[in-house]
Amino acid sequence: MEKNDRLAERNRGFFKAKRLLVLNVVSSPGSGKTTFIRETATRLAGKLRVGVIVGDLATDNDAAQLRTAGIPVVQITTGTVCHLDAEMVSKAAVQLDLDQVDVLIIENVGNLVCPADYDLGEDLRVVLLSTTEGEDKPLKYPPMFHSAHVALVTKSDLAAAAGFNRQQALANLRRISHHAEIFELSAKTGEGMKAWLEFVVKRRANCSHG
Amino acid sequence: MEKNDRLAERNRGFFKAKRLLVLNVVSSPGSGKTTFIRETATRLAGKLRVGVIVGDLATDNDAAQLRTAGIPVVQITTGTVCHLDAEMVSKAAVQLDLDQVDVLIIENVGNLVCPADYDLGEDLRVVLLSTTEGEDKPLKYPPMFHSAHVALVTKSDLAAAAGFNRQQALANLRRISHHAEIFELSAKTGEGMKAWLEFVVKRRANCSHG
Numbered sequence: 001m002e003k004n005d006r007l008a009e010r011n012r013g014f015f016k017a018k019r020l021l022v023l024n025v026v027s028s029p030g031s032g033k034t035t036f037i038r039e040t041a042t043r044l045a046g047k048l049r050v051g052v053i054v055g056d057l058a059t060d061n062d063a064a065q066l067r068t069a070g071i072p073v074v075q076i077t078t079g080t081v082c083h084l085d086a087e088m089v090s091k092a093a094v095q096l097d098l099d100q101v102d103v104l105i106i107e108n109v110g111n112l113v114c115p116a117d118y119d120l121g122e123d124l125r126v127v128l129l130s131t132t133e134g135e136d137k138p139l140k141y142p143p144m145f146h147s148a149h150v151a152l153v154t155k156s157d158l159a160a161a162a163g164f165n166r167q168q169a170l171a172n173l174r175r176i177s178h179h180a181e182i183f184e185l186s187a188k189t190g191e192g193m194k195a196w197l198e199f200v201v202k203r204r205a206n207c208s209h210g
Numbered sequence: 211m212e213k214n215d216r217l218a219e220r221n222r223g224f225f226k227a228k229r230l231l232v233l234n235v236v237s238s239p240g241s242g243k244t245t246f247i248r249e250t251a252t253r254l255a256g257k258l259r260v261g262v263i264v265g266d267l268a269t270d271n272d273a274a275q276l277r278t279a280g281i282p283v284v285q286i287t288t289g290t291v292c293h294l295d296a297e298m299v300s301k302a303a304v305q306l307d308l309d310q311v312d313v314l315i316i317e318n319v320g321n322l323v324c325p326a327d328y329d330l331g332e333d334l335r336v337v338l339l340s341t342t343e344g345e346d347k348p349l350k351y352p353p354m355f356h357s358a359h360v361a362l363v364t365k366s367d368l369a370a371a372a373g374f375n376r377q378q379a380l381a382n383l384r385r386i387s388h389h390a391e392i393f394e395l396s397a398k399t400g401e402g403m404k405a406w407l408e409f410v411v412k413r414r415a416n417c418s419h420g
Contacts, residue, residue, distance in 0.1 A: 029238040029322050029351065030343025057323065059349045080353055082292065082323035110350070111323055112239050113267065113292035132342035132368065133240025139269045140320070141239065143290055158342065161371040 004118055007086035011093070011121025015104065021204040022104045024120050026144060027128035028137070029110030032154045032187055034062040036128065037105050039187040041071045043197055044103065048204055051101035053092045055084040055109045062107060072096055082114035089120045102204055112141040123149075124203065127180075129173070130155040131164040138169075138176040145176040150183070152196070157186040214328055217296035221303070221331025225314065231414040232314045234330050236354060237338035238347070239320030242364045242397055244272045246338065247315050249397040251281045253407055254313065258414055261311035263302045265294040265319045272317060282306055292324035299330045312414055322351040333359075334413065337390075339383070340365040341374035348379075348386040355386040360393070362406070367396040 015022045025033050034054075041050035052073040054062045063075035074092045076084060089106060098104070106122065108115045127148040129137055132155055138145040145151065151173050159166065166184075173182055181199065185192030225232045235243050244264075251260035262283040264272045273285035284302045286294060299316060308314070316332065318325045337358040339347055342365055348355040355361065361383050369376065376394075383392055391409065395402030 028240055028320070028343075029347055030340070056350050058352050059346070061346050061349065080323070080327075082321075109323070110238070111292075111321060113290070113319070113321055114324065117290075130240070130342070132340070132365070132372070133238075136269070136271050137239055139271065140266050142268050155342070158368065158371055161368055162342070 001117065004086050007090060008119035008121040011086050011090055015121060016207070018098050019208050020098065020101060020104045021200065021207045022106065022122045023124050023126050024106045024108060024122035025126045025128065026108045026112070026115045027110060028112050028130070028133060031110070031128040031130040031133065033107050033110070033128060034065055036152070036154060036187040037107055038066055038069050038071065039190070039193060040105065040197065040200070041066070042069060043193060044200065047201060048102040049100055050103045050105060051096045051098070052105045052107060053089060054107045055088070057109065072101065078109060082109055082111050083118050084108050084115065084120060085118050086120050103200060112137065112144050116143040116147055123207070126150040126152060127177070128152045128154045129169065131159040132162045135165050135169040135172055138172040142176050145173070146178070148177050148180045151177045151180040153182070153184040155186060155188070156184050156191055157189045211327065214296050217300060218329035218331040221296050221300055225331060226417070228308050229418050230308065230311060230314045231410070231417045232316065232332045233334050233336050234316045234318060234332035235336045235338065236318045236322070236325045237320060238322050238340070238343060241320070241338040241340040241343065243317050243320070243338060244275055246362070246364060246397040247317055248276055248279050248281065249400070249403060250315065250407065250410070251276070252279060253403060254410065257411060258312040259310055260313045260315060261306045261308070262315045262317060263299060264317045265298070267319065282311065288319060292319055292321050293328050294318050294325065294330060295328050296330050313410060322347065322354050326353040326357055333417070336360040336362060337387070338362045338364045339379065341369040342372045345375050345379040345382055348382040352386050355383070356388070358387050358390045361387045361390040363392070363394040365396060365398070366394050366401055367399045
């Protein structure tokens with residue numbers, strides 16, 4: 001673990017030199033990470049160039065979906081490992097043409113437990129909570145939600161159908177994700193994406209002053 | 211891991227002597243395990259007596275919900291551990307009055323990776339895939355879906371709103387979950403629960419013949 005922390009700091013230095021804003025996107029399986037990343041990249045086009053590293057136990061379905069949308073992407077297949085680590089990210093990152101990238105988005109393995117312990121050298125850890133998962137997930141997976149810099153309530157278009165209690169979910173997020181900026185959105189309908197994209201543009205501006 | 215496998219076999223022998231049907235219920239966070247277990251127990255009342263062991267990193271929300279429904283339940287809080295193991299289950303099981311239980315349901319930690327490696331001594335491993343998670347999860351988490359004896363497509367009431375491709379999901383399940391019986395249901399509306407409950411009654415009848 002100490003080895004991972006050292007490699008993560010090396011990644012952090014490397015990314016800083018490249019003036020990249022780096023996001024580590026974590027969530028349960030099926031919270032909508034890939035659709036969210038695709039829409040973020042597509043809607044930033046013309047302003048910021050996005051590159052993506054995708055982690056999965058198996059398949060390159062997510063990478064294929066992003067590539068089809070014209071987004072530069074590298075797939076990491078972890079086999080049975082339940083998280084990405086700093087070394088995997090280090091090796092994958094250099095397979096992208098990073099001089100043509102402003103924002104590097106890392107899609108972690110779908111898992112609310114293991115990835116919490118692994119610093120990848122990111123600037124921001126972004127945790128997704130979909131409205132179909134229930135309001136209590138921050139309370140039940142505290143290490144992940146506590147360590148997040150950004151918490152996104154996703155699939156807002158399904159909130160009514162799922163009987164999602166928004167006030168309770170936000171209260172739980174504020175209780176556990178102390179440090180996190182919170183956004184509510186639907187990548188599918190575009191609802192709420194504007195505020196998120198403005199936040200990314202602002203954060204990336206800080207990096208470019210390096 | 212070898213130690214866990216030995217303890218799991220001991221659990222299996224103990225459960226067999228007690229004529230229990232034991233289910234290990236696994237899924238992503240938020241796939242509907244607790245609601246499904248509550249409805250299974252409630253609808254079996256008068257036919258079979260259900261006891262529950264619940265695993266979570268933190269909180270006893272799920273146990274409290276089940277207890278409110280009159281179901282005997284023991285909570286295991288794992289801290290940062292991403293799965294239950296045979297020893298935890300062994301210690302928790304004896305806190306229930308097992309002579310008053312016919313079906314022991316173990317709700318594992320919400321995680322599609324780590325619990326795959328840990329035999330708990332169960333008769334049936336039951337994996338849930340909710341319609342809001344997407345059709346590709348069996349392909350992306352093969353060890354868990356491959357090892358399942360039963361695969362449940364849950365939240366069928368949200369399938370239309372989520373744009374769930376049922377045929378694709380079933381094809382993916384049949385490809386990875388070779389050994390699994392497949393049921394489609396909504397614990398919330400009761401749709402599809404009848405076939406599942408009949409299956410449980412039949413399987414428990416086998417146990418009671420010792």
